[in-house]
Amino acid sequence: MSGAGPKGPRLGLGLSEDVDLLRFEQQAREAEAAPGPAPATPGEWIRQNLFSGPVNALLTLASGTFVLFVAYQILSFVFVSAQWEVVQVGMRGYMIGGFPVDEAWRVWASAYLVIVLAGLSYGVSARRLRPSAGQAAVGAVIVAVAGAIVFFTAQTALVRALTAGVAPAVFAGALVGRLLGRKILKPLVVAWVLVFPAIMIVVRGFDGVPPSEWEGFFFNIIAATVGIVASFPLGLLLALGRRSELPAVRVASVGFIELFRGVPLVAWLIFSKFVVDLVLPPQMVIPDIVKAFVAMTFFSAAYVGEIVRGGLQGVPAGQYEAARALGLSTTRMMALIVLPQALRSTIPAMISHFISLFKDTSLFVAIEVTDLLAAARRSASSLQYFGRDMETLLFAGLIFWAVAFSMSRWSQRLEVRLGVGRR
């Protein structure tokens, strides 16, 4: 852990230790991966891992009973007592809410854009990292569940075909990415940077759909993307400002970071809706959703700022001195020497922050945005399906979970690949 610890007195709360945490989480994974004596037979394995002593045997029996009980409860609910019709009927609402049906092609087009890019990126990165049997099994289960949901819920042949096309699209993308390999790494990065403006054009351009009609899971995705794309540069500036030699800049950055981190996002969202109009000039009218996006961006930027600061602290002083000795200006020193090293070490923490930002998009319900969760709740309060909360909540939770879980797995792979904390 050399060089990872905080240096010198810190201003403010000193809340963020995420980078350190991730560093030893990674050490933990390495320690676990260390080869031990392999058991010879399945019987031997069971004895070693489940019945190595009386206490252990008791634990196995107790936890085994618990697992059986929970599994029975879940399976009997899912396959016997649940009535999934509510999900089937509400599916469009969950995905796009009140987005005009005639314009739904815009969502599909954006989704396919992202899906193909994701497939390509997976293909490029998978050249180095083959999934283990366990990962492959988890992936297969997720694909199977998703397939079953599509089969049971799609209402029209077109939607069924489009949804079914997702898997081939990812697969084709992955294959092409694998064939082309790192040659397309740069265009791919550029494409990811451009994907958000592209989606905005697809959705809003050509007599498109205004933000007030973005609902359902589509809203969650858009909100998370806005938050990530906008808060990263702002957070970077805040981190640099916090380490600036100019006291005024430093104090302002610390104040901004601590203010936005010390208060929950829900409070900022409500603040943006009810208070911000008061302090803006009267002739300036900004839609509620845009103000809320700005609030979320500020909130997220404060976190990003702290994560980047952690990364900056990990860059040895010698790197700064060497850059100075080469006669680089401050800007070039930061851009060419310091930030590339600092940002590389912050990738895991950054991704885990973006995962929680994605999960936090469900909080927009506080300012009456109908996102996936709100749509799910609404469908369970309709007259026909009253009380079907368990089904709708499980479904909404599953969707959120699948995205967050795959992002966290991807982050772990990336971490191994980049060798974070080992150089």
Add this chain to the structure above:
Amino acid sequence: MSETGPSSAPLTDGELKEAARPSPWRDVRVLRAAGQVLFVVILVVIAREMYLNATFAIGSAGRELSYTYLDSRAGFAIKEHIVGYSSNQPLYKAFLVGATNAMLVGAAGIVMATVLGVLIGVARLSPNWMVRKIALVYVEVFRNTPLLVQVIFWYVAVILAIPRIEDSVSVFGLAFVSNRGAALPAIRSGADFGTWSLFALAALLVAAIVWRWRTRVHERTGGPHYRWLSSLAVMAVLAAAGYVIVGDAFKVEVPELIAHGYSGGLQMSPEFAGILVALVFYTAAFIGEIVRGSILAVSKGQKEAAQALGLSPGQQLRLVVLPQAMRTAIPPINNQYLNLWKNTSLAFAVGFPDLINISTTMVNQAGHALETFSLVVGTYLGTSLLISFGMNIVNRAVALRGGTA
């Protein structure tokens, strides 16, 4: 200027400095100072503009920017409160109810999430394959699902689904559980509680003396110290003796089921239970991962040395590994406590009267959005700073002496 003069005499120190100093608009120090002044001026101008806009907007609505409205009558009821409240009391009292309610959830949540989190963290490293995998699934499920989904799930799908109050589940007639919440027996102080507390204080003192005595014996002879056992036993005996002598020190209040509600005892509303359970399960998943990470970060040699000394696996964990793991775990756990505290704001989703919920009601009833929500921001900020400050003290107490490694 000295450099333009024809003098051939050697320059004095002052003159040398004068010559080395560039013109002010090229002097880095001057530019920096000027830049900062400009920066501050811009910030002040923006802040002033915002203030003027706010006073103008509020003024044109026929009101003024002030906090005196907090003294006016609230006029709305709040279902649960721990500080005493009725709708006739002023608004600031309502705000206080919201803050204390949120703090109650936060404090209970922090304690329970820590206990569960440590259990999960240790279970993640259990030699038992089954236990390990259960803990892994727990962590992956709870930490990758939005907290709001979990809050609503616990409240709507679990707590409201337990039997109605008419069919309350009774636990030996002492506690009741239904979809109207839970009622537990409460221990209330009796008339002579003051006298008894003197006994209790004496018992504590004697226990401390016994503790020291047992420690000394242990240090001198190397024999077992039994200091926990002996001091706790002495304390329990003395406190019980005090209870017998004094008489009316405590009453146990058992809740009763009357018509469509509970009376007496310690009552927990379904809203409180929903937000609390969700916060505990969610945060415990994160704390579990932190605990696991920091246990694994303790160098292997420490555990081997403890083994070599002949400590039992339990002792190895308790005496050698966990105390060292705590050092790495405290800063990130501090983050989780702060997150938990801020996440109490999700209580709005189940209608628990927390800060957000009450302040929204206040704004709906009495207006003054700017003042009310700035109070909310200030309260969260202040409490977050307090938690951080407290944890920094703990951190300093357990940190290695002589700087970090």
